[in-house]
Amino acid sequence: MPIAVSPERPRTGVTRFTGGYLVKDNKLVEEDLWISSVTGKILCKQEVFYDYHVVPDEVIDLKGKILAPGFIDVQLNGAFGFDFSTVPQDIAVYQKGLKQLNKQLIRTGVTSYLPTLPSQKAEVYHQTLPYLGPSGASRNASEGSESLGAHCEGPFIASSKCGIHSPSVLQTAPNGFPDFEACYGAANLSPDRIALITTAPELPGIAPSIPELTSRGIRVALGHTEATYETATTALQAGATMLTHLFNAMQPLHHRNPGPFGTLGKTSGAERPYFGIIADGIHLHPTTVKIAWTAHPDGFVLVTDAMKTLGLPDGLYDWTNGDRWEKKGARLTREGTDTLAGSCATLGECLENFWEWSGASLAEVVRSVTATPAAMLGLQGVKGTLEEGADADLVVLEGREVAGRKKVGVEQVWKFGVRVCDGDDDDE
């Protein structure tokens, strides 16, 4: 795929992509893209080519393939055997495991993500959050996938909707915001550590704490909740902006009480939330996914909710509370039950499913793992886009039909303007 250029000329750090399609504004457009490994950003074509006559170090012939922004997963509990919530005795082991995960995760096309902690005791947050904040400051592509801050899913959630969360660690916040500080650690309640908190707004003290959380730059999602349509609306008015894994662990749609899902039908933009969808083929029926997409495409965010067993072989695995999980393909359940315990599908597999089920174009589908999660996190123009000045986190995709089913191959992954994974030399 790469085309060699003369070795004598001084290197500029510039790469030009040509001969393919860019994902831009919900469309595939036939354009070139210029990026820099020096700045790690997408360059202004006018400047590099016409004004300064920059010659690229490398020209990538896409051969009709698609160049898209790198994927963003806002709900990932672990992968490749590493679990963000499991703290070993030696914290150096945790740091090493995190580094390895980042290097493996990026090969799946996920160039940035929110490391997610399901409900824990306070001490686990105090031990782990200092390592889970945004990790891209060095802009070093060799570090792999980049954390954009932690996602704390609980422990301020409804015990009746706790799923696989440990009921013994769940909390309410009778004292309001100070209870959040005591739980997560006051120093951790900053976007330097936490990007997103999932909580149940009907619990004592939660709704009044939402403005305090959002004023610090932390996003608030509603999830694992008994909230009615009215309670969810009030929480959105208070500053919450997201529904965590829509339909799962919340009130279903009823024609006289539409539940949190009903907020997708609001007409006011400020109250109309983003929402996570697990399109692993197990958590939701394909038609349910399509209804959510049709109801509010601009809020639709695909998430994996993947566990540490993502990328591992099928079998039985230990869970932190002494239970065991059974992994069978993309399905993960508590041993001997049908209780779903997150997922084992990659974001690319979820993307394929969603493309197959939705009838949307590939460019529209890609938005749900790029521009929309970036917008939810307030990172428009920085992540999830091929606009000039954005970070050059990229994937080369090949969309095709195999035996009547839509497939999306991740052929190359680029991070901060540097190629970190190439399908041609990849054994996975």
Ligand SMILES: [Zn+2]
């Ligand atoms: Zn959950």
